[in-house]
Amino acid sequence: MAKQRIVSVLGTRPEIIKCSPLLPEFDRRYNHVLIHTGQHYDDRMDEWFFRDLGLRAPDFNLNVGSGSHGVQLARMLTGIEPILQEFEPDIVFVQGDTNSTLAGAMAAAKLGMRVVHLEAGCRSFNRAMPEEINRVIVDHVAALCLAPDDAACAHLAAEGIAPELVRMVGSTGVDACLRVAGRADQVADSPDADLPEGGFLVATIHRAENTNPETLAGLIAALADLARDWPVIFPVHPRTVRALDAIGRRPGIRYLDPVGYPQMIRMVRRSRALLTDSGGLQEESAVLGTPTFILRNETEWSAFVEAGQHRLVGTDPRRITSTVRAVLTGGPDETRMRTATGMERAGATQRVLAALNEVFGTGGEDMTWNRPGSASRAGSPGDASAVSVPVHAHEKAAHQ
Numbered sequence: 001m002a003k004q005r006i007v008s009v010l011g012t013r014p015e016i017i018k019c020s021p022l023l024p025e026f027d028r029r030y031n032h033v034l035i036h037t038g039q040h041y042d043d044r045m046d047e048w049f050f051r052d053l054g055l056r057a058p059d060f061n062l063n064v065g066s067g068s069h070g071v072q073l074a075r076m077l078t079g080i081e082p083i084l085q086e087f088e089p090d091i092v093f094v095q096g097d098t099n100s101t102l103a104g105a106m107a108a109a110k111l112g113m114r115v116v117h118l119e120a121g122c123r124s125f126n127r128a129m130p131e132e133i134n135r136v137i138v139d140h141v142a143a144l145c146l147a148p149d150d151a152a153c154a155h156l157a158a159e160g161i162a163p164e165l166v167r168m169v170g171s172t173g174v175d176a177c178l179r180v181a182g183r184a185d186q187v188a189d190s191p192d193a194d195l196p197e198g199g200f201l202v203a204t205i206h207r208a209e210n211t212n213p214e215t216l217a218g219l220i221a222a223l224a225d226l227a228r229d230w231p232v233i234f235p236v237h238p239r240t241v242r243a244l245d246a247i248g249r250r251p252g253i254r255y256l257d258p259v260g261y262p263q264m265i266r267m268v269r270r271s272r273a274l275l276t277d278s279g280g281l282q283e284e285s286a287v288l289g290t291p292t293f294i295l296r297n298e299t300e301w302s303a304f305v306e307a308g309q310h311r312l313v314g315t316d317p318r319r320i321t322s323t324v325r326a327v328l329t330g331g332p333d334e335t336r337m338r339t340a341t342g343m344e345r346a347g348a349t350q351r352v353l354a355a356l357n358e359v360f361g362t363g364g365e366d367m368t369w370n371r372p373g374s375a376s377r378a379g380s381p382g383d384a385s386a387v388s389v390p391v392h393a394h395e396k397a398a399h400q
Contacts, residue, residue, distance in 0.1 A: 003029070003030050003031045004030055004031070004090040004091070004360075005030060005031045005032075005033070005087060005088065005089040005090050005091075006026055006030040006031070006032050006033075006089055006090065006091045006092075006093055007032075007033045007034075007035060007083070007084060007087060007089040007091070007092050007093065007104075007108075008022075008023065008026060008032065008033070008034050008035065008093045008094075009035045009037065009080060009092065009093070009094050009100060009101070009103070009104030010034075010035070010036060010037070010094075010095065010100055011036060011037030011038060011039030011040065011062075011064070011076070011098060011099070011100030012039050012040045012096075012098050012100060013040050013046070013049050013261075014096060014098075014173075014278075014279070014280040015095050015096050015098060015100065015101070016046070016049045016050065016053065016055070017049070017053065017173065017176050017261055017280065018095050018096065018118070018119070018171075018172050018173040018176060018280070019095050019118075019172065020053040020054075020055055020172075020176050021172050021175045021176055021179070021348075021349040022093075022118075022172055022349055022352060022353075023055055023056075024054075024055070025349065025353055026093070027056070029353070030091075033059045033060070033083065033087050033089070034056075034058040034059050034060075035058060035059065035060045035062065035079075035080060035083060035104070036058035036060065036061045036062065037061075037062045037064050037076045037079070037080070037099075037100040037103065037104075038061055038062050038063040038064045038065060039064060039072065039076075039098060039099055039100045040238075048260045049260065049261055052180075052260050052261050052262055053176070053180075053261065060079075060083055062075065062076060062079035062080070064076055064079065069099060069130060072099045072103075073099055073102065073103055073106075076099065076100060076103030076104075076107075077103050077106060077107050080103055080104060080107040081107045081111070084107055084108060084111055084113060085111065089108075089113060090114065090360065091113075091114050091115075091116055091356065091360060092104060092105070092107075092108035092113050092114065092115050092116070093116045093118070094115065094116070094117055094118070094138060095117075095118040095119055095172075096118070096119050097119070097122070097131040097132070097134045097135045097138075097279075097300075098131070098134065099130075099134065101117075101134055101138055102134040102137060102138055105117065105137070105138040105141050105142065106137075106141070109141040114143040114144070114360070115138070115141055115142045115143055115144075116142060116143065116144045116146065116356065117138050117139055117142040117144070117145050117146065118146045118169075118172065118352065119146070119147075119148060119152075119171075120135075120138075120139050120142065120145030120146055120147045120152060120156060120166070121139065121145060121147040121148075121151075121152025121153055121154075121155045121156040121166070122135060122147075122148065122152050122155075122279075122300040122301070123135065123136075123152075123155045123300055124298045124299060124300040125298065126297075126298050128209070129207075129209070130208070131279075132300075135300075136159070139156060139159070139161060140159070140161065142165070143165065144165060144166075144167065144355065144356075144359055144360075145161060145165055145166045145167070146167055146169045146352055146355060147166055147167070147168050147169065148168070148169070148170060148171045148345055148348075149168065149170075149303060149345065149372075150168065151302065151303055152168075153166055153168050167351070167355040167359070168372060169348045169351040169352050169355060169372065170344065170345035170346060170347060170348035170351060170372040171283055171342070171345035171346075171348050172348045172349055172352065173280055173283050173284065174283060174284075174287050174342055174343070174345040174346045174348065175346055175347070175348055175349050176261075177265060177283070177284045177287050177288070178287065178346060180261060180262050180265045181265050181269060181287075181288060183262070184262060184265050184266035184269055185266070187262045187263055187266045189263075190263050190266050190267065191233060191235075191254070191256050191259060191263065191267065192233060192266065192267045192270055192271075195231055195233075195270075197270045198270070198271070198272050199230065199231070199272065200230055200231040200232065200233055200270075200271055200272060201223075201226060201227075201230045201231070201232045201233070201271060201272055201273050201274070201275060201324075202232075202233050202234075202235075202267050202268055202271045202273075202274050202275070202276075203223050203232055203233070203234045203253075203274070203275040203276065204234070204235060204237065204274075204275075204276045204277070204278050204281060205219055205234075205237070205240055205276075205277055205295060206237035206239055206240055206277065206278065207277045207278075207296070208239075210277050210295060210296075210315060211239055211240050211243040212243070213243065213246060213247050215315050216240070216243050216244065216247060217247045218315060218316070218317045219295060219315060219317070219320075220244070220247070220249075220250050220253070221250065221317045222317035222320040222321050223250070223253050223275070224250035224251065224252050224253055225317070225321045226275075226320075226321055226324055226325075227252035227253055228252065229325070230272055230328075231254060232252070232253045232254060233254045233256065233267060233271075234253050234254060234255050234256065235256040235257070235258055235259045235264065236255055236256065236257065236258070237258065238258065264281075265284065265288070268281065268284060268285055268288055268290050269288045269290065271290060272291070272328060273290065273291040273292065273293060273324065273327075273328060273337075274290050274291070274292045274293070275292075275293045275295055275313075275320070275324070276292065276293075276294065276295060277294065277295040277296050279299070279300055279301060282294065282299065282301045282304060282310060283301060283304075283342060283345075285310075286301075286304045286307075286309055286310070286340065286341045286342040287340055287341075287342045287343060287345075287346075288340065289338050289339060289340035290338070291309070291310075291311075291327065291328070291334060291337035291338060292304070292309065292310045292311070292337070293310075293311050293313045293320065293323065293324055293327075294310055294311065294312050294313060295313065295314070295315055295320070296312065296314065296315075297312060297314045297315075298312070299312060303341075303342075304341060304342070307339075307341050308336045308337065308339075309336070309337050309338075309339060309341050310337070311323060311327065311337070344372050345372060347372065348372070351372065
């Protein structure tokens with residue numbers, strides 16, 4: 001029986017990371033075409049990430065680069081559409097909430113192709129965030145929504161998405177993190193090599209709303225203040241570099257060029273705490289047991305806040321510095337924030353493959369999707385053996 005065809009569309013480093021456990025499996029099980037939109041446009045960094053994660057080069061790189069949302073989407077759509085028309089895939093696979101995610105889903109849906117969305121149902125409930133708009137649109141054109149947790153499934157249900165189009169699979173980002181964390185101590189030339197474990201802070205800032213001059217100046221002032229008590233390591237995102245150059249750099253902070261994924265995981269794992277506006281790092285720090293202060297007023301990863309491991313501190317410098325100093329005292333609050341959570345999300349790679357096989361009859365192997373948290377089946381790490389979800393007759397018809 002001929003292998004079915006799948007096209008994966010990605011364009012940013014978080015997407016590369018979270019898709020990294022799946023892409024080799026797609027190569028093995030499908031006729032697989034990988035499209036890189038080039039949304040993150042640092043060729044050197046992309047090469048590092050593909051190499052560090054053991055991934056082959058993409059089949060197509062659209063090199064869309066920077067630009068407004070409209071310009072980026074237009075370039076992506078005009079690049080993706082002819083590839084899909086030529087390859088005629090059975091499935092178009094997208095992950096997350098970026099413009100690349102949206103472009104891949106829109107191009108496929110308008111051609112009548114089946115879209116699978118990994119990390120479906122995540123909601124910050126802030127429509128001022130471009131990523132929130134992307135999430136909602138992609139979920140509503142998807143033929144299969146792969147959600148990380150119960151909260152995401154509930155969000156999809158509240159928006160009227162039929163339950164037979166949803167599978168809870170956990171997080172491939174957790175799978176990627178755990179794979180890399182196991183060898184993090186072997187990373188050469190890590191920027192934290194001269195610092196004691198637990199003796200420094202790591203900070204990342206990259207979201208558009210945090211890189212306007214006024215907000216960024218306040219965040220940098222907060223980091224400089226905290227640097228009086230702990231060394232602060234700050235890998236600077238390309239978008240943030242331009243904004244930082246405009247406002248000037250404060251002393252006391254160790255500014256770095258972007259680092260590879262293994263280096264980042266090592267630094268977060270060894271740090272006293274993480275300050276970030278990144279969604280991906282929130283998941284990774286939860287699994288690593290690193291106290292995390294979120295430089296936003298809301299988050300799509302609310303489960304970690306509810307568990308007491310993460311704190312929303314916003315962007316006010318006084319609130320940030322007072323909260324960090326109040327927590328990092330070695331007391332019960334810090335102990336609670338050091339309790340690793342999110343391990344139930346591990347094993348998502350096998351559950352994604354099983355869901356594709358069960359819903360679409362693809363992948364060429366006898367696999368059954370089961371909810372995260374059930375007992376693992378011998379010989380299938382992370383794949384559960386509880387109740388399988390049947391494919392409904394009307395769902396089969398819709399996908400033919």
